[in-house]
Amino acid sequence: VGEWLNNMARYGLCRLRGIGTDLDALEALMAYVGPIRGSNFGNVFTVEANITPDSTANTGLELNSHTDLPTRETPPGFQFLHCVRNEVSGGWSYMADGLAVIGHLQREFPDDYASLTTHNWVWFNRQLGEDHRWVGPVIDHGADQSPVTIRAFYPVRSFPAMDPSEMPAAYRALQRFHQIADDPAFRLAFPFEPGDVIGF
Numbered sequence: 293v294g295e296w297l298n299n300m301a302r303y304g305l306c307r308l309r310g311i312g313t314d315l316d317a318l319e320a321l322m323a324y325v326g327p328i329r330g331s332n333f334g335n336v337f338t339v340e341a342n343i344t345p346d347s348t349a350n351t352g353l354e355l356n357s358h359t360d361l362p363t364r365e366t367p368p369g370f371q372f373l374h375c376v377r378n379e380v381s382g383g384w385s386y387m388a389d390g391l392a393v394i395g396h397l398q399r400e401f402p403d404d405y406a407s408l409t410t411h412n413w414v415w416f417n418r419q420l421g422e423d424h425r426w427v428g429p430v431i432d433h434g435a436d437q438s439p440v441t442i443r444a445f446y447p448v449r450s451f452p453a454m455d456p457s458e459m460p461a462a463y464r465a466l467q468r469f470h471q472i473a474d475d476p477a478f479r480l481a482f483p484f485e486p487g488d489v490i491g492f
Contacts, residue, residue, distance in 0.1 A: 357473035362443030363424040375484040407465035
């Protein structure tokens with residue numbers, strides 16, 4: 293486990309195999325990592341096909357590159373995905389290199405980068421008994437010495453919180469961000485197999 297955690301911290305992504313398919317295996321593994329910070333989905337969010345879904349994760353819809361829980365002041369720092377069952381063809385997972393995307397934007401598209409780091413958006417999700425909202429830019433560098441936060445999940449991005457004159461540039465920058473984040477040059481693609489745990 294130690295080598296896995298070191299590699300995850302070094303590279304930002306690491307796959308652990310052969311953990312098994314017990315539903316409690318992930319929480320047992322997390323005991324070696326640190327305390328679990330739960331969300332409105334609980335400590336563990338089960339992603340499975342659902343006829344009446346309450347999340348896009350439980351549908352067959354393609355989810356392009358995104359970050360989870362941008363509605364929080366502090367979105368998850370590390371996340372872990374545990375494959376318990378996968379009996380379908382297709383459905384590969386894609387992981388984008390957020391820091392590489394940011395660096396490319398900063399070098400090649402400085403106007404879009406400036407917009408993505410300064411123009412604020414309202415992010416929210418609401419369900420029975422829950423209402424989470426945050427206002428901030430897509431790329432949030434925060435205070436000195438704080439890690440960069442990327443807020444990029446279109447189902448919970450509601451509306452721009454900026455002067456109307458800034459909106460055209462902000463939407464163009466947002467479109468550029470997603471085009472780059474979904475570019476195969478910035479992504480890894482791999483199938484999930486039962487017993488895999490991906491930490492990122």
